[in-house]
Amino acid sequence: MSRSVDIALQVNGEDVKATVQSRLNLVDFLRNELGLTGSHVGCEHGVCGACTIIVDGDTVRGCLMLAAQANGKEVMTIEGLADSGKSTALQAAFTKRNALQCGFCTPGMLASAIGYIDAGGDANREAIRQHISGNYCRCTGYQSIVDAICDVIEEART
Amino acid sequence: MKAPDFDYLRPSNLDEALGMMADSQGDTMPLAGGQSLMPMMNFRIAAPDALIDLADVAEMRGITHEYDSIKIGAMTSYTQLMSDPIVSAKIPLFGLAIPHIAHDAIRNRGTIGGSLALADPAAEMPALMLTLDATIEVAGKTGPRKIKADDFFLGYFDTALEEDELIVAIHIPTPNSDHQFGFHELTQRHGDYALAGVAIAVSNNSYRVALFGVADRAIRVPMVEAELARGGNTKAVLDNLKDIEFSSDLKANGTTRQRLAKVALARAIERMTL
Numbered sequence: 033m034s035r036s037v038d039i040a041l042q043v044n045g046e047d048v049k050a051t052v053q054s055r056l057n058l059v060d061f062l063r064n065e066l067g068l069t070g071s072h073v074g075c076e077h078g079v080c081g082a083c084t085i086i087v088d089g090d091t092v093r094g095c096l097m098l099a100a101q102a103n104g105k106e107v108m109t110i111e112g113l114a115d116s117g118k119s120t121a122l123q124a125a126f127t128k129r130n131a132l133q134c135g136f137c138t139p140g141m142l143a144s145a146i147g148y149i150d151a152g153g154d155a156n157r158e159a160i161r162q163h164i165s166g167n168y169c170r171c172t173g174y175q176s177i178v179d180a181i182c183d184v185i186e187e188a189r190t
Numbered sequence: 191m192k193a194p195d196f197d198y199l200r201p202s203n204l205d206e207a208l209g210m211m212a213d214s215q216g217d218t219m220p221l222a223g224g225q226s227l228m229p230m231m232n233f234r235i236a237a238p239d240a241l242i243d244l245a246d247v248a249e250m251r252g253i254t255h256e257y258d259s260i261k262i263g264a265m266t267s268y269t270q271l272m273s274d275p276i277v278s279a280k281i282p283l284f285g286l287a288i289p290h291i292a293h294d295a296i297r298n299r300g301t302i303g304g305s306l307a308l309a310d311p312a313a314e315m316p317a318l319m320l321t322l323d324a325t326i327e328v329a330g331k332t333g334p335r336k337i338k339a340d341d342f343f344l345g346y347f348d349t350a351l352e353e354d355e356l357i358v359a360i361h362i363p364t365p366n367s368d369h370q371f372g373f374h375e376l377t378q379r380h381g382d383y384a385l386a387g388v389a390i391a392v393s394n395n396s397y398r399v400a401l402f403g404v405a406d407r408a409i410r411v412p413m414v415e416a417e418l419a420r421g422g423n424t425k426a427v428l429d430n431l432k433d434i435e436f437s438s439d440l441k442a443n444g445t446t447r448q449r450l451a452k453v454a455l456a457r458a459i460e461r462m463t464l
Binding site: 035060078091095096144 | 191193194195196197198200224228229233241243245269289292293294295296298299379380
């Protein structure tokens with residue numbers, strides 16, 4: 033039994049080993065121990081979506097997963113998505129459409145949008161609204177975010 | 191907030207997990223997907239001394255079609271349920287219900303076993319188990335046993351599970367080809383917990399109807415089932431809902447919930463799969 037755990041995982045393609053407190057959330061590990069502050073911490077109970085990251089190809093809430101549970105997993109944060117070019121088109125569309133103001137929700141919003149696009153989601157406003165309903169934005173009113181996601185899907189098809 | 195400190199245990203198989211459950215002292219909790227437990231710990235509503243992470247317990251994984259039933263491992267996530275070809279083909283009720291559970295990122299981690307063990311009165315899975323006549327396979331220090339869904343949910347966040355027991359799998363009788371399903375849920379916003387919801391299964395004019403979000407647990411409504419089988423008019427069916435003790439809280443009082451339950455039931459009947 034231990035209140036700390038040894039973990040080995042991959043973060044944005046790089047191997048990481050660490051000894052972490054049992055209670056440490058994955059998003060706090062990424063931010064505070066690895067310095068990857070692109071993932072934001074909002075509500076800390078899975079409602080706001082600001083900490084959404086990608087683990088083994090699936091979007092998850094970084095605040096609802098322990099760092100200990102990420103042992104052996106591949107984690108992708110907004111830093112990795114941006115560096116690999118995975119989020120480039122979305123970032124450009126968000127800028128063009130004014131889909132962010134303060135930007136606090138944006139990293140999580142981009143991760144969720146990538147989840148939607150990777151799953152083959154259509155440029156259907158209602159479906160996109162439903163998909164991002166777990167990501168709160170207090171600035172934009174969402175319309176421009178939906179516009180940006182639609183743009184990326186439509187551009188990829190033409 | 192952050193969760194209070196705890197010991198983190200990670201058994202590599204079911205025997206080891208059951209041993210840890212039996213040996214545990216103080217408040218030890220099994221950790222499945224953690225999508226309810228982690229928020230409860232962050233809010234400090236739950237403060238376990240130790241967590242037993244079931245992630246590596248292979249006995250709790252996988253979906254298999256057995257002779258006359260479908261076995262679903264307790265650690266199966268909602269996303270895995272949605273994408274499973276056996277489940278999609280045989281039990282379309284899951285496909286109707288799961289999109290209502292929170293959001294994609296939550297459904298990627300949340301598990302069916304975790305939802306049943308928690309027994310949140312507003313959760314979808316307990317109602318589905320009642321509707322599908324599921325049997326819940328559990329294991330503990332006295333050995334394995336099977337509990338019918340009808341006998342599993344005892345009250346508000348309360349189940350027939352003993353302290354040392356874990357849910358291993360769920361067995362659902364394979365629906366007949368004439369089986370039809372209905373589902374409807376009313377929430378304030380998409381992904382919120384249900385204010386009122388209903389799941390229906392019918393085969394050979396035999397109905398199973400369960401409501402969730404309206405009382406201390408997911409409940410079957412035998413009077414509605416009987417009325418539907420009789421082919422009674424929907425109005426009479428809806429009036430039978432008077433016999434339920436509807437719960438009141440800050441989101442909705444009992445009268446509102448009763449009204450919403452009637453609406454959900456009417457819509458679920460209207461939109462039954464054919």
